[in-house]
Amino acid sequence: MQKNNTPKYQVLKAFIIEAIQSKQWLPHEVITSENVLAEQFTMSRHTVRQAIGQLTNEGWLYRVHGKGTFVQEQLPPARKTIGVITTYISDYIFPAIIRGIENVLSQNDCQLMLGCSNQQVDKERQCLESMRNQQVDGLIIEPAKSGMPNPNVDLIQKMIADGLPVLTLQACFDGLEHNYVILDDVQAGVTATKHLLDLGHRRIGGIFKADLAQGQLRYKGFMDAQTKVGISLAEERVVLFVGDETGKSIQTTQYETLLQNVTAVVCYNDLVAVKLMDIIKEKGLKIPEDISIVSFDDSQLATFSEVKLTSVAHPMEALGEKVASEMLSLLAGTKDVVHEKMLLKLIKRQSSKAIDERV
Amino acid sequence: MQKNNTPKYQVLKAFIIEAIQSKQWLPHEVITSENVLAEQFTMSRHTVRQAIGQLTNEGWLYRVHGKGTFVQEQLPPARKTIGVITTYISDYIFPAIIRGIENVLSQNDCQLMLGCSNQQVDKERQCLESMRNQQVDGLIIEPAKSGMPNPNVDLIQKMIADGLPVLTLQACFDGLEHNYVILDDVQAGVTATKHLLDLGHRRIGGIFKADLAQGQLRYKGFMDAQTKVGISLAEERVVLFVGDETGKSIQTTQYETLLQNVTAVVCYNDLVAVKLMDIIKEKGLKIPEDISIVSFDDSQLATFSEVKLTSVAHPMEALGEKVASEMLSLLAGTKDVVHEKMLLKLIKRQSSKAIDERV
């Protein structure tokens, strides 16, 4: 007996697949009937049915009672789908980040599936679960509430364990080995503060968001730069806030105290800076003559405002492109570990001025 | 014989599914062996295998050679995924539209899959194909090159024939019965023009995009409003352009001719208006004293510019919310046909002024 170790029905399956792939059998054409195949391959009809049954399940064939078995139209191989979960989608710097991701992915024949956590960990979990269900081929996630412990780490860990390439954006998950593309926010804080120090300012205020890693790190940079030149940080020159920067998370008295004690302010981001500029304007003070302002992100707001903002530029689109191309490397297997930290550059505009030029 | 018309293996299948769903058989537990089941149900082992084989393919069970058959862990039912294909993602009014869609979908436990055509029909087709592959549960599409015949209508038609709910956004496909949520662009054109007529202007210019349905319809409204009050349209007061509004699609001489012949201009959108304002400023003319401007969309640009723009407001986020909630109705089956036309309102700002107040 020339007994091969491959089962008979497997042989038939391979034959049929070959016939379809080589286009000998075309879509929606009838294939050889079960009885004839059984005779041709000297096997029982039952074995033929086994092979055809499996191929039906695998999407190669379909059967019609009384008519025959037909070749299923082959769908083009599915493009890879990358899940992207960000805290916001259509505000501030996020459209630009997403555009960057979309650019790179679509150029590489990948699909984008978008989720939005709104900085809520429960919504983040929902997104994660449904992306897991949808079996995305890769996951890019900007952690929600990145300053606090994240309850979704377990799920992320499972997904990584399943072999899913995961990349975090802008922040990392605590207590989890993972790939990331983040910004060097400490360096950004140093850059912004050093710029003001170079301009001669010595009493520099800071407004920072305390519940996001980004805020904490920028604050650290703000402190580091001043400690280095021997300036000790006075309580009245720092405002920390939690939650929405545009809402009522900061009291007016806090602004007043701050402004009375400084010649310049480092703002957590452009939104904060724009709000601060309104308050300064209301008080009849001038920017940059009375108060210099430096902020972060260099969003549209920085140039749309009356006094153009000096801002440490968030790479936005470049960040999106970076994280997407790193994801492609992970998918292609050309890289295993991605630990990228992007540096930020200062864009000098009108809102900051040397102190010795002041009246 | 109590011969039921349902096949034996179907009976067994139903029994097993019931056992799993009622949690009598728990995930990863061994189930009754094939031989025992055959005896219990007085059927041959082959028939049992048929039932189990199908349930395996359907994801209820898995078999391990030599050990037994086990209950597969049931994944929670996948959330519905809605594919959204727009011409742009992160520019101009699109972030707001997408935010509106995302709001409604995520509140209804749906997932958003995003595609971007960049106004290219071939990229649009790519997106369509991959969404079809991914088996989205609904499709919202803003047609690319909506002023021209679209080569992807065949594919859309197939998808509709497959029972997929499809909604177009902002524009329709020619020669295809389908559901849509669009803007009443003719009415918008009338509104903008009538506003200027009411202010006493009689020589009104217009700049319109010719290769998009939106531009053609706004142009129609522009004409209609003037025809109604007996103003015949002079050639030198209209500039039509094709392609990118920010690029070189309009020649400087065209602007000059236009401006010499009018006291007011209706601009295709805010981008065009901002560009026109730059040119007017360069020529030393003032807005609105010398030239009144009305534009469409009421995007961020309208308020960020030096002279705040009078603009016919695009509903943006509301449009997104509308189209998403209509999609939910289609999915729920509470609606079959969606033919919605949204009206637009004029937002009066500084760029338009009554003509009799002019110097």
Place this chain on the structure above:
DNA sequence: AAAACCAACTTGTATGCACAAGTGGAAAAT
């Protein structure tokens, strides 16, 4: 010419049997 019928084909359901091959625990041998 239209309707009814039938035969030959297809796949679908079902039984019975046989042996292969992987698994795990009990019994036997070391």
Place this chain on the structure above:
DNA sequence: ATTTTCCACTTGTGCATACAAGTTGGTTTT
């Protein structure tokens, strides 16, 4: 006490057979 062997159990592959039921096209009947 540990290793080996073996047996009973599981699922996997395979054959022969039978009839049910849907489809098609030609033949016969009306």
